[in-house]
Amino acid sequence: MLKDDLSVSKTARRKGSEKLIDAKKGSHIRLKEREDLSIIQKKKRKTQSRRTELEKLYGGKAYVGLRIPDPDTGSRENIDIVLVTKGEAVVVSVKNFSGFVSVNGDGSWVSESEGRHKVEVHPDPVEEAKKRASILESYLEQRGVALPEGYISYKVMIPNPKFRMPLHLYNDVPWNWGALILICFTLTNECKGGCLSWWQKRDAESINQQLNFILSTAPIWDRLELKGSKFVLGEFIEFKGKQEDTQILRYIKRSKVSHLIIQKTSMFGLAPSRLQVLYSFRDYRSEGASTSEWNEVTVRSSTEVLFQPGNSNKVRKFKLSSILSMSLSA
Known part of the structure; x- marks a missing residue:
């Protein structure tokens, strides 16, 4: 009888400890979900803030969180921001890289956080932005907008003040907005001048209206x-x-x-x-x-x-x- 009581007691303690472990696991999962949600919310607020800053700095209209259909894969490509001005349309990819960044031979970026020795490898953000610009151009053409060559450019925005990068990787002069850093990569070297001179000879307002209508009705999150x-x-x-x-x-x-x-x-x-x-x-x-x-x-x-x-x-x-x-x- 005593052995049975001891056996029952051990079983109860074991089940109790299992419940405690399960509770801890559940707590850890809920904590991880809250952390993931916090990251999503922070990214959303930062992206909205970047949109406001871009509109103030360059004028025009910015569209956030577009999901543009990819004609090759049938899936939708996520575009952080598209800025439409009278001179061009700019695809902006927002990355929160921090620490010192170097580039591998395959084009991927490697970031090493200062003091933490944490190394992360990221796909080439410039190629990503270039691909998204190409997909957006195809989408606009399918919607009936005839664009001049070089009209769409792309930029990678890295707003983290702890970001460090070798100077030889800059394809354009970066703008400093206090602690913000915007690194610009254009589709062609002549894009800015070419677009502006072309638009001086054309009715830019008409195409601008087309773009704003199409992007305002484009799929978003x-x-x-x-x-x-x-x-x-x-x-x-x-x-x-x-x-x-x-x-x-x-x-x-x-x-x-x-x-x-x-x-x-x-x-x-x-x-x-x-x-x-x-x-x-x-x-x-x-x-x-x-x-x-x-x-x-x-x-x-x-x-x-x-x-x-x-x-x-x-x-x-x-x-x-x-x-x-x-x-x-x-």
Whole structure:
């Protein structure tokens, strides 16, 4: 009898320790997910900040988070920023490299963090930006815009003040914005002068209007706005929750809806565990949503949104109660 009690006690302790280990693993996974989300949110804020700085510095209009179809692979290529001015369209690739950077024989970049001896290898960002510029050019031509040769250029923006690079790798004079460093690589050496002289002879305004219309309607990432001024770019998958709630939300599809807002119920008699979802139907006659009419449904606050962040292969779950708004790409 005593042996049986000891055996049961050992089994209980073992199961207890296993639960503790599982709990620690779960905690570690949740911590890793929070870190991944934090990185996504920081990148989003930095990219939006870079867009504002580019518009102020060069004028024109900047488009962020484009997903341009690649005619060769059928997949979509992610472009951080496209800056459209009267003289050119610039594909800007934003990289947060830090430390001293060298270049391997195959073109890849190797960054070594100062003091940490942490070495990271990155694909050639210049070639990446060049490829994206080529894909954008093909996309614009497919949409009916005839571009002059050399009109599209590409740049690699490295805003990290801890970035260090050998001077012989600069193809253009870098601009310093305080602690920010912008390294410029143009598609052709004559691009700037050639574009400007060509545009002096043509009606640049007409093509500019075409470009702005096409880029404003080009595919982009879906966007979640979370509480605490946090944003996540990625792809909306679906709603999860009670069947009653998912049935109510079944009309919210990207083909029909462009924007929705989540807010607490204010109607008398409704439990605080329910949320109002306001959504507007997509207006294809103009850019974005039609704000003339908002539709409203009420669902449980436990309803979840399945969303895949742009730089992750994992689908994340977000409580509807943690979301302020969601924008859906067409």
